[in-house]
Amino acid sequence: MNGTTLTLCIYWSISFALIGVGFYALNRGYKLILSGRGKSKEESTVELFGLKATVHSIGALVMITAFLWGFAASRTVPSYETNDVRIKALMASLEQKDQKLAEFQSNLFNTKALLATKEVELQSTLSTLDKMQQVHRTGDLDEVRPAAPARLTPTPPPAPPTKTP
Numbered sequence: 001m002n003g004t005t006l007t008l009c010i011y012w013s014i015s016f017a018l019i020g021v022g023f024y025a026l027n028r029g030y031k032l033i034l035s036g037r038g039k040s041k042e043e044s045t046v047e048l049f050g051l052k053a054t055v056h057s058i059g060a061l062v063m064i065t066a067f068l069w070g071f072a073a074s075r076t077v078p079s080y081e082t083n084d085v086r087i088k089a090l091m092a093s094l095e096q097k098d099q100k101l102a103e104f105q106s107n108l109f110n111t112k113a114l115l116a117t118k119e120v121e122l123q124s125t126l127s128t129l130d131k132m133q134q135v136h137r138t139g140d141l142d143e144v145r146p147a148a149p150a151r152l153t154p155t156p157p158p159a160p161p162t163k164t165p
Contacts, residue, residue, distance in 0.1 A: 007078070008078050011076055011077070011078035012077075012078065014076045015073050015076045015077050015078075016073075018069055018070075018072050018073035018076060019069070019070070019073045021069045022066045022067075022068075022069030022070045022073060023066070025062055025063065025065050025066040025069055026063055026066035028059075028062055029059045029060065029061070029062030029063030029064075029065075029066065030059065030063060031059070032057060032058060032059025032062060033057050033059035033060060033063070034059075036057075098160065101160075102160035105160070
């Protein structure tokens with residue numbers, strides 16, 4: 001028996017023992033309520049973590065502890081992953097990151113193309129402005145012919161590399 005199997009067996013044993021104690025507490029508390037033993041003339045008040053509970057019988061208090069035993073049992077149930085499961089989860093995470101990176105690169109390329117287009121329009125506008133200033137200085141209106149702004153069409157981004165498993 002290897003160490004992992006032994007650890008799992010110990011954890012399951014502890015969990016089953018706590019479940020058994022919880023059922024035993026539930027059973028004994030129910031029997032105390034039915035038998036009438038443990039009933040007192042006065043009520044008992046229990047304070048726990050700022051919560052106040054008034055009980056007429058000790059059996060109810062014993063039954064309440066069954067829930068605590070059940071909670072303790074749920075905390076000791078082991079969780080076990082093999083290395084294959086962990087590797088598949090990491091691969092899925094990497095694929096998501098690759099997809100986000102490809103989207104970012106595509107957005108970056110589109111932004112660069114838009115910036116280049118705006119730069120060409122700005123250059124055209126500046127050259128037209130320079131011509132207008134020159135005409136204003138010389139007074140010759142025949143030289144004023146604004147050039148049509150050049151438009152660049154962006155090319156699509158390269159496809160991201162595909163990985164084969």
